[in-house]
Amino acid sequence: MKQKKRTTIYDIAEKLNIAASSVSRALSNSGSINEATKMRVLAVADELNYKRNVLASNLRKGQSKTIGIVVPRINQNFFSNVISGIEEAAHQKGYNLIICQSNESHDKEIQCVNTLINQHVDCIVISVSAEGDDYSHLQNVINNGIQLIQFDRVTDKVETLKVINDTEQVSMEAVSHLIDQGYKRIALLEGPQNLDIFRQRKTGYLKALKKHKLPVIKELVVENAWTKELGAKATRKLLGLPNPPDAIFASTSDFSALGVLEVASVMGIKVPSELGICGYSNEDFTEITSPSITTIDQFSIEMGKTVANLYFKEGSSGKPKTISIKPRLIVRASTKRKG
């Protein structure tokens, strides 16, 4: 039953002794076509197990009904959730997803983007890698007439549609929460400052301190501590200071916060009484560590849906527009030392 050649509209046309164009009209439900012939076409199409060749169709129509996605890593909770959200919304509209991962490499990112341009996708959704600060490949997307949407990790250097979190605000909330709980020397683990999101998290941290009239202590701010290992390393350094912090805001990720927690546990430092810990992302595990970790939920699936719907609504307008989703601070045991 294996067929070499697939059935085409010509096969159907021949069998019914009508023109291929009529078959096309019958199948695509467009143009004028007699109801009776339409039925006959549909019947034969079914009988011959016809599947429309989307390649040919798209070539002719000059579109692909496909959205390309580039993320640093597919298998990272946040990203796979966003993708899942996009998939759901896109699927409803009959769109498909082509997915690439940049592995945080700027070169691979460029490669991925070019592949997607070649594929003539209708839209490219990207969260840029941490590496590199040349964004001509993104400009190139626009120059090729492809809609570009950035999310989460966005750059200002290219004007596009964007979906982001109100990172600064929630970071400020998180740090304010720590201060409310009586923490006074709050350290910050910060991410690569070439990415907006990490800069904003830092700004939120600084604003909270300022608002509550706490001094900014330089030695309590540690750069690029965004994996578990780096978080742990930073913590060992911080807790070894003559005047160590009494709380750590791991603004980079929950993984980093996990590193903090593990080091504290090894050093016999009690969380939250002696050290408060706040992470970022609401990874699943933050709920089940002991103590559970206070963190920030980014509504990742929601974010994916928003990205897709933004494309479907604003797809053609071409005006840059930014949608901001308010993340939510989730207070858990690791920072609760009052009440």
Added chain:
Amino acid sequence: MKQKKRTTIYDIAEKLNIAASSVSRALSNSGSINEATKMRVLAVADELNYKRNVLASNLRKGQSKTIGIVVPRINQNFFSNVISGIEEAAHQKGYNLIICQSNESHDKEIQCVNTLINQHVDCIVISVSAEGDDYSHLQNVINNGIQLIQFDRVTDKVETLKVINDTEQVSMEAVSHLIDQGYKRIALLEGPQNLDIFRQRKTGYLKALKKHKLPVIKELVVENAWTKELGAKATRKLLGLPNPPDAIFASTSDFSALGVLEVASVMGIKVPSELGICGYSNEDFTEITSPSITTIDQFSIEMGKTVANLYFKEGSSGKPKTISIKPRLIVRASTKRKG
């Protein structure tokens, strides 16, 4: 600088006053072409920012250099890891991925498969949903001349290439390990028995009991406990028995095992001394619960790479073939009560 029409080989041909076919040959590096003209073509292509229209190319060549993937959920650790593995291997060969999620719904699965057939992907990789036991849509893939590869959750009803774990063997190992640790009344949380993998896990469990001459106790086998909530519910029931189990093998997932752990902790039952717990999948969190959970690593990224390479190697042969990856039992605190 936004262009309406993209540059085609005809634009290049016109500019150089040569035939489009020559341009094609120059760009695709095939056929005979003078080195000098090739250089000129390449230069002009670059100058005009030419991007090959993959749609047209694929239409002509009758292939798409695309692999379609259908998984129950993109944002589930195991699956996103497999996808990540596939992506890595596929990208190296210049292949793209189109990804769909079935959401464990049989209908959506059929829809996804049909979309991928329409897209004329070269290969469809699928891990079937738990629902339903009609697999004519898979047969349909084969009938359309598309290579089909099943992984992890596979069905015997369709003969295809398959990549699976040696689930039975490792399940047996896991239960044997529990027995070695002195557990005598070992409960099993089992998954939907229409899926091979869950049947095999059960078989492994039974074989281990038999091998060590332990009786099979019917009331200790609980069906369909594969989420955290269902795992918890099952545990409450099990621990409420007049003669409760002293170990639970949550063969369905680590989430289920987590449910077990939480209930035990609430009920004040000590793990591992009073209750041993073993999960399945090696989710990240199993390492950081307290106690950490003994589980089984499926080598998911590896599995993805294997799937992709299987396609690249066996793609044309058409013979069904099964590759089995040996998973690894990871013994952690939740089952260590000796030594």
Added chain:
DNA sequence: TTTTATTTTGCAATCGATTGCAACCAATTA
């Protein structure tokens, strides 16, 4: 019945790249 309006159809071009075949040119050989 003739004319006009409307609905159905078919023809042929098109989307952009690829490829078998034949034509062409230059270089080599007889």
Added chain:
DNA sequence: TAATTGGTTGCAATCGATTGCAAAATAAAA
């Protein structure tokens, strides 16, 4: 000088679906 060879090139068909336009068939109006 003529014939052969081999490397380059162009022509034109092809992949399968879509669509503007015109022809044909049908229905409605005069």
